[in-house]
């Protein structure tokens with residue numbers, strides 16, 4: 222049966238990197254017989270400009286009926302003066318909550334060809350393969366009460382609330398253990414249980430859930446230590462499971478271990494296996510429109526889509542092999558090129574991956 226993919230380019234470099242992913246999907250359709258159809262819709266600042274809201278009803282409705290969603294990135298300085306409820310980022314958060322995408326998988330894998338691109342010593346990162354499992358629809362991003370209020374003395378007070386129910390913690394921990402069972406069987410739960418009651422509960426629930434996975438080992442780490450350990454000795458980690466905000470921060474740090482934030486894909490899954498796929502980076506306004514963005518995180522997000530939502534693991538393997546082949550040939554966008562070395566643009570990198578895919582057919 223033909224699968225429906227909703228394409229949401231978004232803002233900044235979003236349309237540039239998504240265009241390369243669309244080329245890749247077209248190649249899989251025409252040359253490899255992948256049965257997909259794509260439709261494009263607006264989200265983020267582009268949607269606000271066109272329709273007055275970062276997540277138009279029509280976009281959410283299309284997302285709900287799609288087999289998978291591919292998103293570029295949202296946001297940019299143009300929309301920063303808007304109230305929070307209308308900012309591009311709210312469009313993304315609305316998709317995550319509207320689709321119930323509670324499990325965000327962010328794999329930090331070092332392609333061996335990029336060991337020199339990392340800011341860390343090659344021996345620290347060689348062979349790196351971490352899966353960060355980030356809770357995505359709860360925590361401080363969605364907790365109530367929130368807002369800015371004016372106190373009796375006239376001073377304003379801003380507040381956001383870190384809130385997790387036991388069931389929210391339990392389901393994300395189960396995802397982490399189930400992934401760990403298919404890899405190194407080690408889960409590190411990252412919290413701030415020494416200070417925050419909410420994450421004291423997180424630790425308790427993670428420990429209880431671990432009892433159902435006796436073949437896996439659970440460890441706990443405070444988030445500040447985890448940030449330090451990620452740059453000191455990242456290979457100690459197999460699967461990390463953590464809250465929405467800690468996962469946001471730790472995954473950007475982990476991205477640099479792989480050479481660039483332009484290398485890290487992600488999958489956001491709901492209980493039915495439906496998913497949204499996006500690079501973990503943002504709209505990179507500083508390089509937008511310059512054909513300078515690295516499209517590989519987006520192309521690798523397409524591979525995750527094929528694996529997790531479309532039941533096409535062979536095509537996913539093909540994309541990952543094509544990316545590897547292109548890196549082997551020495552092709553580099555600026556973010557992963559050695560200082561002073563020549564670099565290719567977004568389009569040339571995307572074309573090279575498509576060519577490598579075809580060549581392997």
Ligand SMILES: NC(=O)c1ccc[n+]([C@@H]2O[C@H](COP(=O)([O-])OP(=O)(O)OC[C@H]3O[C@@H](n4cnc5c(N)ncnc54)[C@H](O)[C@@H]3O)[C@@H](O)[C@H]2O)c1
Pocket residue numbers: 293294295296297298310313482483499500501502503504505506507508513514515516518556
């Ligand atoms: N998922 C998303 O849509 C998402 C994620 C993060 C940030 N944002 C939004 O993006 C905007 C910019 O945020 P930011 O600057 O903090 O983060 P960013 O990830 O957009 O950029 C951080 C730095 O990384 C570089 N970079 C990012 N992606 C790259 C790529 N593919 N290739 C090469 N270099 C790349 C940028 O040029 C910049 O120097 C903000 O509006 C923010 O809210 C959106």
Ligand SMILES: CC(C)[C@H](C(=O)O)[C@@H](O)C(=O)O
Pocket residue numbers: 296310313314469501503
């Ligand atoms: C843009 C923003 C809402 C988003 C987040 O904080 O989750 C981004 O940083 C990410 O990592 O996907």
Ligand SMILES: [Mg+2]
Pocket residue numbers: 469470473501
């Ligand atoms: Mg982030």
